[in-house]
Amino acid sequence: MVAQKSPTAYPRALVFAAGSAPVYAMEAVLDGDLRPHSHDFVELMLIGRGTGTHHSVHGYRPLEEGDVVVLRPGTWHAYVGCAHLEVFNCCFGIELLEGVLAWIIDDPQIGYLLQAGPLSGGRRGILVTHLAPAAYATSRSRLEMLHRVAADPATSSKVAELLGNLLLVLAVLARGIAAGGQAEALPARSGHEAVSEAMRLLQRDVARRWSLADLASSVHVNASYLVRLFKAHTGLSPMAYLTHCRAERAAMLLLRTSYPVARIGRETGWSDPSYFARRFKAQFGMSARTYRDRHTAADRAPDSTHR
16 A cells, blocks of 8 residues: 655644634735645735735636635635735634534624635635725724734733624624625525525535425425525525535545545545546636645645745
8 A cells, every 4th residue: 555645734832822712813924825725724815005916716816905805714816916015814614604603694794704705606615805995904803803803812812802893803704795786686685494494504514415305394494494594594505505515525624634536535425436526626716636735735834825
């Protein structure tokens, strides 16, 4: 048997403080290029002054002051040709959205920022939008406050302070996007209980052979009604949402483990290797093997936006 190297993403221990909530924020000024990279947490970037280009599965996009970029776990990206580009960065573990902060998927604005926005409309885990000047200034101020809390030894281990400031960051970003008309017309009311519960069920058990009928029965609604609710509140069908959950989980396993690709497909609900290969490439723009090779260099340390 050929020995496999243990793949590593950006080490979480170097991104998030030990013994604390997985929450992080900082400001970086970028010059030149930052190589393509991926990670197993949520990342939000607020762009300040300077110039640069963002590279992702969607190609190359020039950045300007006020831009917001949201990346779901597993999504790769890079910066190209930066000249004194200010990036205000916020990262947090996906486990927060599946645990202590699970309730925020019921908030239509934050739900759009973190779920419907990046996942619907063919965006494949990436939302790029723009804030008006006043919303940009408020969001920048909140990110600076979160950075101070995370960097201060007196508060960096205090979960309440970190989570409280993270919620303020998410709230002002989401409100700024909604106020600027950047979000699609999702319902103004809170999410439906059946949708929230269905999302949690799919997140918890991506490997299960879900059918629409099984899912609808689990949340006690009619299948066609669940589809209408799900699309109204997330912009996706339930099965499309499951596909995104599986792809993200597969990407995290590629980054965190040395499991064979076929095993990762099986553990994320895709027992057919060919179908897994097609679905993964549709999400990330490259095969699972190429994804692992490009983003799991053994000597990789966080770049200046993650340190």
